[in-house]
Amino acid sequence: MGPSLLGRLLCCLLLLPIAAMSLDPTLNDDVLGLIVFRADLRDPGGKLASWNEDDNDPCGWTGVKCDPRTNRVAELALDGFSLSGRIGRGLLRLQSLRTLSLARNNFSGGLSPDLTLLESLRDVDLSENNLSGPIPDAFFAQCRSLRSLSLAKNRFSGEVPRSVASCSTLASLNLSMNLLSGALPGGLWSLNALRSLDLSFNLLSGEIPPGIDKMYNLRAICLRRNRLSGNLPDDIGRCLLLKSLDLRENSLSGFIPESLRRLSTCSVLSLGQNSFGGEVPGWIGEMSSLESLDLSSNSFTGTVPASLGDLHQLKELDFSGNGLNGSLPESLSGCGALLHANFSKNNLAGELPSWTFQLGLQRISISGNKLTGSVRIPSSVSHTLEALDLSNNAFSGVIPTEIGTLGRLQLLNLSRNSLSGHIPASIEDLDAMEALDLSWNQLNGSIPSEIGGASALTDLRLEKNSLTGRIPIQIENCTSLVSLILSQNNLSGPVPPSLANLTRLQTVDLSHNRLSGSLPKQLGDLPHLLAFNISHNLLSGDLPAGNFFNTIPPSSVSDNPSLCGAAVNRSCPAVLPKPIVLDPNSPDGDPSSTGPASTTTLRHKKIILSISALVAIAAAALIALGVVAITVLNLRVRSSAGSHSAAALALSDGYLSGSPTTDANSGKLVMFAGEDPEFSAGAHAVLNKDCELGRGGFGAVYKTVLRDGRPVAIKKLTVSSLVKSKEDFEREVKKLGKLRHPNLVALDGYYWTTSLQLLIYEYVPNGSLYKHLHDSGAEVLTWRERFDIILGVAKSLDHLHKLGVIHYNLKSSNVLIDGAGEAKVGDYGLARLLPMLDRYVLSSKVQSALGYMAPEFACRAAHVTEKCDVYGFGVLVLEVLTGRRPVEYAEDDVVVLCDVARAALAEGRAEGVVDARLRGAFPAEEAVPVVKLGLICTSQVPSNRPEMGEVVNILEMIRCPQESSSQGEEIG
Incomplete structure (x- = not known):
C-alpha cells in the first residue's frame, strides 16, 4: 500500500467516531495514531524523518518511548523540535500514553478537551507554543489521572475553568505567561493533592479567595504579575508545607497576615511591588528557613526589625522603595549567608553599619537614604563585594584608601554625597571595576594617574566636583571605557591625544571646565562616538574632522571663544607663512645688522631674490x-x-x-x-x-x-x-x-x-518606516496602520527569538512597508557575519542610531540577549506612537523620547504624547496601554523587560474587541 493511499485511508478512518473504528488487528494503533498526528504538522528540521508507517511498531522512532512489557507507546517527547501546526486527534489512538511533552515548538490552534480521555495520561507539557483560545471547561471536567499539566507561555485567554476543581489528582499546574483573566476560581483550593501552582504573568484580577488552607500539600504558589487586589487571606499561613510564596507585582494591600509566622519551612517570600503597608512585623525573624525575602516597592513604615538577624539562611534581602526609617540594625551581622541586600529609596538614617564589609556580601545598595558619617572599610577582612551603591546619602569625610582592598568590586557608586579630599591612588588596585561614579561630591585635587590601573572601566563619572589639574594621559589604559563624564570641575590643560586610543568611547562630557589648547585631530577617528560635549571651556582652533565631529551639535561646543569651524559658525583664519623683511642697509640681509651696503652686494641680493621668487x-x-x-x-x-x-x-x-x-x-x-x-x-x-x-x-x-x-x-x-x-x-x-x-x-x-x-x-516598495514617520511630504499614518506596524514588528522579533536569532539593529529605518501596508523588518542577524560578537563593534556598526541602544551595551560584563531587541522595540513603539525621533536636539538640551513618555505617563497625560497629526483620531483605550508597553520594554533592567512572545500576546489583547482577530479553533 503506497504512502499516499494509506494517508487517505487514515484520514477517512479518523473522520469516524473513535468508538466506531474497526481496523485490521494486524495494524498497530500507535503507528497509525502517530502517522496521522504527523500529517497535521510541519517539520522544517526533519526531526521526525524516522517515523515510517511501514514499521511494525514506533518504539524506535525519534521522541518515542514504549513500555517494554506491552510494547505500547508510553512517552512522546518532542521538545524543541521546531514543529508547527495543530495537535491532531491522532494522539487519541495512543491508549497507553503516560507522558506527552511537546514544549518549545510552534503548535497553534486551541486545546482539545479529548486529550484527557486518555486514561493512562499522567504528565502533559505543552508550554512555549502558540496555542490560543479559552481552555475548554471539558478538559478538566473529564480529568481522570492527570498529575502534572503545563500550558505556560502560550496565548490562552478567558477565565481559569471552574472545572479545574475536578482534577483531584493534579500535583502540578502551570498556566503562567498566558492571557488568562477574571477571578481565581474558588474551587481551585479543593485540589488538595496540588504541590505546585503557577498562574503568574496573566491578567487575573479580584481578591484571592479564602480556603487556601485546604491545599495542605502545597509547596509552591506563584501569582506574580497579575492584577490581584485586596488583602492577603489569613489562612494562607496554614499551608504549613509551603516553601515558596511569590505574589510580586500585583495590587495587594493591607498588612502581612500574622499566620505567615507559622511557615517555618518557607524559603522564598516575595511580596514586592504591591501596596502592603504598616510596619514590617518583628515575627518575620521566626521564619527561620527564609533564603529570599522581598518586600520592595510597598508602603511599609517603621524601622527595619532587628529580628532579621535570626534569619541565618537568608541570602537575598530587598526592602527598597518603602518608607522605612531609623538606622540599619547591627543585628543583621547574624545573617551569615547574606549575599545581596537592597535598602535603597527609604528614609534610613544613622551611620553605615559594620556588617556592610564583614558579612561576605556580594552586592549591597543603600542609595537614596539619609545615612551620615564616614565610609570606613576594614583592611583585615577578605572582601567579596562586587557592587557597592551608597549614592544619594549624606556621607562625609574622605574616600578611604582601603577602597583598593575591594579587589572584586565591579560597581562603586558614591555619588551625591558630601565626600571631600582626594581620589585615593589605591583605585589602581580595582582592576575588576567596570563602573565608578563619584559625581556630585566635594572632591578636590587632581584625577590620579593611577586611574589607568582600573583597566576594566567602562563608565567613569566624576562630574560636579572641584577637581583640578590635567586629565591624566594614563586614562588611555582604560581601553574598555565607553562613557567618560568629567564635567563641572576645574580641570585645565589640553585634552590629551591619548583619548583617541579609547576606541570604544561613546559618550564624553568635558564641559564646564578650564581646558585649553586645540582638540587632538585623532579624536575624529573614534568610531563609536555618540556625544562629545566640550562646551564652556577655553579651547581654540578647529574641530577634528570625520565621523561624529562632522555633525556635532552646536550646544556641545558653545562658549569656547577661540574655537572655530562650521559648528560654532566662526571661520578659522588662514595659515600663511611669516613674511621676511630685509634691511637694505644690512650687508648680509640680517635685519639686526647695520652699516652701508655696496651697490654690488645689493644688486646680488636682488638677483637671488628674483630667482627664488x-x-x-x-x-x-x-x-x-x-x-x-x-x-x-x-x-x-x-x-x-x-x-x-x-x-x-x-x-x-x-x-x-x-x-x-x-x-x-x-x-x-x-x-x-x-x-x-x-x-x-x-x-x-x-x-x-x-x-x-x-x-x-x-x-x-x-x-x-x-x-x-x-x-x-x-x-x-x-x-x-x-x-x-x-x-x-x-x-x-x-x-x-x-x-x-x-x-x-x-x-x-x-x-x-x-x-x-x-x-x-x-x-519592498513603499520605503522605510522612518520616512513614513519623519519625512515632511509623507502621508500621515493612521492609528490602525501604526498599531498593525507595531504588531507586525513584534511578531517578526518573536519569530527570530524563537529561532535563537538576535536582531541587534532594530530601528525605524530598518523597518520597511510593503504594498499592503504590512511592516517588514530587515537587517536582522547580520551581526552573525562578524568573526566575534563584540558589543562595542555592534554599538557602532549596528546600533548606530542613538536612542535605540539598550543600556547594557555599555557594560562589559552584561550578556547581550534578546532583551536588547526588546529595548529597541520599546523605543520604536514610542517613535511610532508619537511621530518623534528617539533623540532630539534642542538649542541647549537633548530630549530623549523615553523620558518624555515616562514623564507624561506619570502625570496622567499619556494620551498627549500620541502624534498630534492624528488629531485625536485614535482609541485611548488602545493608545495608553501601548505607551505603557513601550515604557516597560525600555526598562533599564533587562530582566524587567518582557519577552517578545509576551509582547505579541499583550498587543493582541490591547486591540479593541471589534478589531481583534477571532480566537483559534479547538484542535481536531
Whole structure:
C-alpha cells in the first residue's frame, strides 16, 4: 500500500467516531495514531524523518518511548523540535500514553478537551507554543489521572475553568505567561493533592479567595504579575508545607497576615511591588528557613526589625522603595549567608553599619537614604563585594584608601554625597571595576594617574566636583571605557591625544571646565562616538574632522571663544607663512645688522631674490596642475567604480548558482530558490549610484531587476574587513536565508568574493518606516496602520527569538512597508557575519542610531540577549506612537523620547504624547496601554523587560474587541 493511499485511508478512518473504528488487528494503533498526528504538522528540521508507517511498531522512532512489557507507546517527547501546526486527534489512538511533552515548538490552534480521555495520561507539557483560545471547561471536567499539566507561555485567554476543581489528582499546574483573566476560581483550593501552582504573568484580577488552607500539600504558589487586589487571606499561613510564596507585582494591600509566622519551612517570600503597608512585623525573624525575602516597592513604615538577624539562611534581602526609617540594625551581622541586600529609596538614617564589609556580601545598595558619617572599610577582612551603591546619602569625610582592598568590586557608586579630599591612588588596585561614579561630591585635587590601573572601566563619572589639574594621559589604559563624564570641575590643560586610543568611547562630557589648547585631530577617528560635549571651556582652533565631529551639535561646543569651524559658525583664519623683511642697509640681509651696503652686494641680493621668487612661482604652478590632474582622475574613477564592480560580477564565470569559477578573483552568485539570477537591466544597474535606495550600518542598498522581471534589493556590505571566511559567511547567510516570516524581509541569495560581498533581498516598495514617520511630504499614518506596524514588528522579533536569532539593529529605518501596508523588518542577524560578537563593534556598526541602544551595551560584563531587541522595540513603539525621533536636539538640551513618555505617563497625560497629526483620531483605550508597553520594554533592567512572545500576546489583547482577530479553533 503506497504512502499516499494509506494517508487517505487514515484520514477517512479518523473522520469516524473513535468508538466506531474497526481496523485490521494486524495494524498497530500507535503507528497509525502517530502517522496521522504527523500529517497535521510541519517539520522544517526533519526531526521526525524516522517515523515510517511501514514499521511494525514506533518504539524506535525519534521522541518515542514504549513500555517494554506491552510494547505500547508510553512517552512522546518532542521538545524543541521546531514543529508547527495543530495537535491532531491522532494522539487519541495512543491508549497507553503516560507522558506527552511537546514544549518549545510552534503548535497553534486551541486545546482539545479529548486529550484527557486518555486514561493512562499522567504528565502533559505543552508550554512555549502558540496555542490560543479559552481552555475548554471539558478538559478538566473529564480529568481522570492527570498529575502534572503545563500550558505556560502560550496565548490562552478567558477565565481559569471552574472545572479545574475536578482534577483531584493534579500535583502540578502551570498556566503562567498566558492571557488568562477574571477571578481565581474558588474551587481551585479543593485540589488538595496540588504541590505546585503557577498562574503568574496573566491578567487575573479580584481578591484571592479564602480556603487556601485546604491545599495542605502545597509547596509552591506563584501569582506574580497579575492584577490581584485586596488583602492577603489569613489562612494562607496554614499551608504549613509551603516553601515558596511569590505574589510580586500585583495590587495587594493591607498588612502581612500574622499566620505567615507559622511557615517555618518557607524559603522564598516575595511580596514586592504591591501596596502592603504598616510596619514590617518583628515575627518575620521566626521564619527561620527564609533564603529570599522581598518586600520592595510597598508602603511599609517603621524601622527595619532587628529580628532579621535570626534569619541565618537568608541570602537575598530587598526592602527598597518603602518608607522605612531609623538606622540599619547591627543585628543583621547574624545573617551569615547574606549575599545581596537592597535598602535603597527609604528614609534610613544613622551611620553605615559594620556588617556592610564583614558579612561576605556580594552586592549591597543603600542609595537614596539619609545615612551620615564616614565610609570606613576594614583592611583585615577578605572582601567579596562586587557592587557597592551608597549614592544619594549624606556621607562625609574622605574616600578611604582601603577602597583598593575591594579587589572584586565591579560597581562603586558614591555619588551625591558630601565626600571631600582626594581620589585615593589605591583605585589602581580595582582592576575588576567596570563602573565608578563619584559625581556630585566635594572632591578636590587632581584625577590620579593611577586611574589607568582600573583597566576594566567602562563608565567613569566624576562630574560636579572641584577637581583640578590635567586629565591624566594614563586614562588611555582604560581601553574598555565607553562613557567618560568629567564635567563641572576645574580641570585645565589640553585634552590629551591619548583619548583617541579609547576606541570604544561613546559618550564624553568635558564641559564646564578650564581646558585649553586645540582638540587632538585623532579624536575624529573614534568610531563609536555618540556625544562629545566640550562646551564652556577655553579651547581654540578647529574641530577634528570625520565621523561624529562632522555633525556635532552646536550646544556641545558653545562658549569656547577661540574655537572655530562650521559648528560654532566662526571661520578659522588662514595659515600663511611669516613674511621676511630685509634691511637694505644690512650687508648680509640680517635685519639686526647695520652699516652701508655696496651697490654690488645689493644688486646680488636682488638677483637671488628674483630667482627664488621664480622658483617658488614655478613650484606653485606645478602643484596646482597636479591637483587638477588628480581631481579629474578621481572623478573618472568614481564614475566608473560602481559599474566596474557590477561588470566584474556579471562577467564572472561562476555567476550562476552551481557554477563555481576557478578564478580566485571572481565570485559566485547563489539564489536560494535556484532560479536564473541574471539581471535584466544589465550589470551596470547592480551597484549604480542612481539605483541606490539608502545606506545603513552594514552598507549601501541598491535596486535592480532579475530576468523574470522581479525587482530585488542588493545590499553591498561595507564591513568586508570584519566578515568571516567564505565558508563561515556562506553558512551564516544560508541560515539567514531560511528565516521566513510575513513580517521579515526575505533574504533570497548572496554573492561572495574576498573583496565584495552582496546580499540579495526581496524588494519592498513603499520605503522605510522612518520616512513614513519623519519625512515632511509623507502621508500621515493612521492609528490602525501604526498599531498593525507595531504588531507586525513584534511578531517578526518573536519569530527570530524563537529561532535563537538576535536582531541587534532594530530601528525605524530598518523597518520597511510593503504594498499592503504590512511592516517588514530587515537587517536582522547580520551581526552573525562578524568573526566575534563584540558589543562595542555592534554599538557602532549596528546600533548606530542613538536612542535605540539598550543600556547594557555599555557594560562589559552584561550578556547581550534578546532583551536588547526588546529595548529597541520599546523605543520604536514610542517613535511610532508619537511621530518623534528617539533623540532630539534642542538649542541647549537633548530630549530623549523615553523620558518624555515616562514623564507624561506619570502625570496622567499619556494620551498627549500620541502624534498630534492624528488629531485625536485614535482609541485611548488602545493608545495608553501601548505607551505603557513601550515604557516597560525600555526598562533599564533587562530582566524587567518582557519577552517578545509576551509582547505579541499583550498587543493582541490591547486591540479593541471589534478589531481583534477571532480566537483559534479547538484542535481536531
